[in-house]
Amino acid sequence: MAGGYMGKILFANLSTGEIKEETPDEKLYRDFIGGYGIGARILFSRQKAGVDPLGPENILGLVTGPLTGSPAPMGCRYIAVAKSPLTGGWGDANSGGDFGPYLKFSGYDAVFFNGIADKPVYLFIDNGKAELRDAAHLWGKDSYETEDMLKAEHGRQSQVSCIGQSGEKLSLISCIITKRGAAAGRSGLGAVMGSKKLKAVVARGDQPVPIADIETANRLRREHIAELRTAQFRGHPFWEQRKKYGTGGHADESAHSGDTPVKNWGGVGVVDFPDPSGLRGDLVIANKDRGESCWHCPLGCQAILKEGKGEYNYPAGTRRPEYETLGSFGTMCLNDNAESVAMANHICNAYGLDTISAGATVAFAIECYENGLITREDTGGIELRWGNHRAIIAMTEKLAKREGLGDILADGVKVAAEKIGRGAEEYAVHIGGQELGMHDPKLSRAGTPSAARYQMAPTPGRHTQGFGPSGFRGNVVNAAGLCTFGYNNVDPNKYIVGFLSSVTGWERSIDELLKCGERIANIRHVFNLREGINPQEWKVNPRILGTSPQTEGPLKGITADLETQVKDNLKALDWDLVTTRPSKKKLLELGLDDVVEVLYP
Amino acid sequence: MIKCVVEMFGLPRQVTEVRGVEVGLNDGASLGDVIAALRHEIPALEGPVIRAGEDRLLEHYAFNVNGSFYFADGDVQLKDGDFVLLLTLPTGG
Numbered sequence: 001m002a003g004g005y006m007g008k009i010l011f012a013n014l015s016t017g018e019i020k021e022e023t024p025d026e027k028l029y030r031d032f033i034g035g036y037g038i039g040a041r042i043l044f045s046r047q048k049a050g051v052d053p054l055g056p057e058n059i060l061g062l063v064t065g066p067l068t069g070s071p072a073p074m075g076c077r078y079i080a081v082a083k084s085p086l087t088g089g090w091g092d093a094n095s096g097g098d099f100g101p102y103l104k105f106s107g108y109d110a111v112f113f114n115g116i117a118d119k120p121v122y123l124f125i126d127n128g129k130a131e132l133r134d135a136a137h138l139w140g141k142d143s144y145e146t147e148d149m150l151k152a153e154h155g156r157q158s159q160v161s162c163i164g165q166s167g168e169k170l171s172l173i174s175c176i177i178t179k180r181g182a183a184a185g186r187s188g189l190g191a192v193m194g195s196k197k198l199k200a201v202v203a204r205g206d207q208p209v210p211i212a213d214i215e216t217a218n219r220l221r222r223e224h225i226a227e228l229r230t231a232q233f234r235g236h237p238f239w240e241q242r243k244k245y246g247t248g249g250h251a252d253e254s255a256h257s258g259d260t261p262v263k264n265w266g267g268v269g270v271v272d273f274p275d276p277s278g279l280r281g282d283l284v285i286a287n288k289d290r291g292e293s294c295w296h297c298p299l300g301c302q303a304i305l306k307e308g309k310g311e312y313n314y315p316a317g318t319r320r321p322e323y324e325t326l327g328s329f330g331t332m333c334l335n336d337n338a339e340s341v342a343m344a345n346h347i348c349n350a351y352g353l354d355t356i357s358a359g360a361t362v363a364f365a366i367e368c369y370e371n372g373l374i375t376r377e378d379t380g381g382i383e384l385r386w387g388n389h390r391a392i393i394a395m396t397e398k399l400a401k402r403e404g405l406g407d408i409l410a411d412g413v414k415v416a417a418e419k420i421g422r423g424a425e426e427y428a429v430h431i432g433g434q435e436l437g438m439h440d441p442k443l444s445r446a447g448t449p450s451a452a453r454y455q456m457a458p459t460p461g462r463h464t465q466g467f468g469p470s471g472f473r474g475n476v477v478n479a480a481g482l483c484t485f486g487y488n489n490v491d492p493n494k495y496i497v498g499f500l501s502s503v504t505g506w507e508r509s510i511d512e513l514l515k516c517g518e519r520i521a522n523i524r525h526v527f528n529l530r531e532g533i534n535p536q537e538w539k540v541n542p543r544i545l546g547t548s549p550q551t552e553g554p555l556k557g558i559t560a561d562l563e564t565q566v567k568d569n570l571k572a573l574d575w576d577l578v579t580t581r582p583s584k585k586k587l588l589e590l591g592l593d594d595v596v597e598v599l600y601p
Numbered sequence: 602m603i604k605c606v607v608e609m610f611g612l613p614r615q616v617t618e619v620r621g622v623e624v625g626l627n628d629g630a631s632l633g634d635v636i637a638a639l640r641h642e643i644p645a646l647e648g649p650v651i652r653a654g655e656d657r658l659l660e661h662y663a664f665n666v667n668g669s670f671y672f673a674d675g676d677v678q679l680k681d682g683d684f685v686l687l688l689t690l691p692t693g694g
Binding site: 250253254256258259269270443553 | 608610611612614615665686688689
């Protein structure tokens with residue numbers, strides 16, 4: 001077996017309790033690398049089309065990459081995969097923390113679950129041995145309590161990935177949490193875990209990740225860190241900025257630059273949110289206790305807050321909110337109160353909610369309220385107005401607990417709009433059911449498919465994934481188990497090629513690796529096609545594109561040219577311009593012969 | 602001689618507290634010429650947004666010209682009445 005891989009994958013049937021390990025053929029690793037590459041390959045092979053995402057036949061996977069737990073800086077990530085209950089198509093969610101490396105140290109590259117347990121369980125993996133254990137004492141607990149209890153039971157060196165109450169209650173915007181706030185956020189996979197009555201996965205072990213050429217890997221690590229330390233970002237040292245603020249150092253600026261969507265995608269920063277200074281970086285970090293990092297990250301871009309002492313009494317240990325959360329609960333809601341966003345972050349992390357979707361859903365609810373579609377009676381007395389941070393927090397709590405209107409909101413804007421009716425659909429900004437990341441695609445570099453990626457990526461609405469050939473390298477980075485923050489500001493090809501070669505022992509050029517990235521793009525996409533999803537048919541809320549352009553601000557007059565972006569990239573991918581089906585020739589070129597049999601019967 | 606309005610958003614507006622400025626340029630002026638004009642009209646931009654002593658933007662700033670985005674070295678020849686925005690590029694996570 002190549003370096004970087006433990007060479008074993010666990011499969012747990014929660015209905016029968018059977019757990020078995022498999023030793024995959026090396027070809028699987030070589031062709032699909034890891035993460036959602038391997039995840040999509042396995043799900044496409046072992047799961048038929050049309051299964052209920054919350055039913056026993058949906059397979060949930062937690063999948064690492066070859067660089068997870070390796071000397072590669074930021075090699076810490078794992079990806080959760082399953083059919084998404086939020087979109088009905090391919091679902092994946094990428095998480096940092098320590099869990100990914102420890103899954104490997106426990107002896108496995110990945111663990112997959114099918115079936116549904118009779119009663120709540122958790123999987124305990126201990127140095128090559130795995131068993132399902134009773135989770136009755138954990139069910140109903142939030143993610144913090146769950147992690148604390150399991151670490152108390154299994155030791156501080158065990159790492160926990162779990163759901164909070166929102167996943168237990170099958171909120172379609174719930175997520176999987178580790179380390180009190182490293183979230184596998186998108187695609188509603190917390191609900192998949194909850195539907196299986198799987199509360200947590202605990203990984204403990206000390207098995208080393210084999211490294212083919214440790215000397216080269218360590219040398220590259222030193223060079224990479226040295227280069228990252230001198231990289232520039234917006235005129236300032238990248239390292240210093242990230243370490244100090246994380247991604248949340250510029251939420252105020254982005255509210256005006258056209259980057260962050262404003263007022264539920266319907267506003268203009270300089271007009272509707274004239275003073276976002278309450279979200280500036282210094283205020284976001286004002287209550288910082290200490291820095292925090294994912295496993296062995298040399299940078300450490302996260303932070304832990306002290307107990308909130310003002311109006312918002314979030315507990316000590318709450319994570320500092322990042323840009324996406326500041327965007328969704330801040331600018332999208334016209335909320336300039338940074339402490340309230342920290343509180344929202346705590347609620348989402350504890351209950352296990354995706355902060356992007358949750359904040360966007362609250363913004364949607366505000367717009368419904370402001371336009372009379374819902375009333376104070378519906379909100380339980382909450383005056384859900386733009387910028388009313390107390391109301392935003394109160395409604396977020398209701399959403400997390402599925403109380404009152406929160407029960408309607410807990411499944412995201414698409415479902416909420418359907419239930420509210422009365423024209424609420426106009427305010428539901430999503431694609432395929434998933435709310436969008438906090439980057440307006442109208443603010444884009446010429447020639448990049450920034451709008452197209454939201455519609456056409458296998459998990460729609462994702463700001464971290466590409467569409468078309470420009471997304472292939474990102475697929476390699478993600479599948480390898482790397483954090484993109486470490487590879488956007490240095491020579492990516494040198495380090496991606498270098499680390500993958502030195503760790504695995506497989507000498508591959510960037511072109512060969514990009515071919516893997518292309519293969520991964522195709523297998524994830526054909527999962528959707530097999531489900532009957534053609535992403536071109538997903539409705540795109542006109543606010544996203546600026547169909548009626550804004551008349552003021554940096555995005556004045558701009559309509560994103562979605563059609564051209566999509567068409568150009570479909571051609572480049574060799575996917576049909578109408579059906580988006582990859583050509584037979586392309587699938588055979590990528591070695592996806594079994595997919596040809598499905599798509600070209 | 603042409604006139605272009607350069608409007609600023611995000612950090613460029615924050616550091617200067619100036620919303621925008623009209624600059625006079627030669628026909629067919631480039632974005633480098635715009636930067637030179639801005640250095641003259643709004644010296645506070647030099648350092649935080651414009652490289653000190655140069656007619657170049659710092660990384661991660663870009664111009665939007667009539668709705669299309671360009672970096673400072675983009676191949677653009679400006680015309681009278683062109684609308685130019687100076688922006689920070691997308692950041693965040």
